[in-house]
Amino acid sequence: GSGSGSHGFDQQMSDRVGTSVPIDKVTGALAKKVRGIGLDLSKASNVDLVAKVTGSLSRPRVSVDVDTDALRGAVADAVSAELEARRQEALAALVAQNQRIMAEAAKRAAQVRSEGKRAAEMARKEGYKRADQLVAKAGSNPLAQIAAKEGAKQARRETDKRANQLIKEADKRAAQIVAEAKKRTEQLQAAAKAQSRRARDAATEPIAN
Helix, strand or coil: CCCCCHHHHCCEEEEEEEEEEEHHHCCHHHHHHHHHCCCCHHHCCEEEEEEEEEEECCCEEEEEEECHHHHHHHHHHHHHHHHHHHHHHHHHHHHHHHHHHHHHHHHHHHHHHHHHHHHHHHHHHHHHHHHHHHHHHCCCCHHHHHHHHHHHHHHHHHHHHHHHHHHHHHHHHHHHHHHHHHHHHHHHHHHHHHHHHHHHHHHHHHHHC
């Protein structure tokens, strides 16, 4: 009869042997199965196959299957690595663009400020010249001189006020240029963030199911 010893020799087997093969070497039903996963297979160079040995020692049956989980994982890793690389690239481009925007704004702001200063200096020169002319015109009449000096003082005060106003306006406009540039860089950053989030979501969608 069949003692306990004999089945040790002819026992049921269930071994799994894993092997990794280049994805373009997979053919037939397996290739169909690989394609059926619905992933972007350009992202995976290799696919893990699992050979399952069943049956008995005298009549072994070998079935080969695709390790779909591993393949999904490999594609997911490749996609996220690619996304990360693209994100870093986009980030570097964005930083460079934002630096350009800010540098341009700083240059324009400095220009506006120096133009304001120049305009103020010219206004001051003109105003003071007119004040001096008032005094010169008064001649030797003491009363006319007093009136002219008073008028000149007033003219200089007005001139200073006008010059300071020009500088203030230029400063305000310069600050506005910089503030607008900063706002623009923040908008670009927010848009880039949203886009990278959307790209990530889109890329990981088919892998999740």
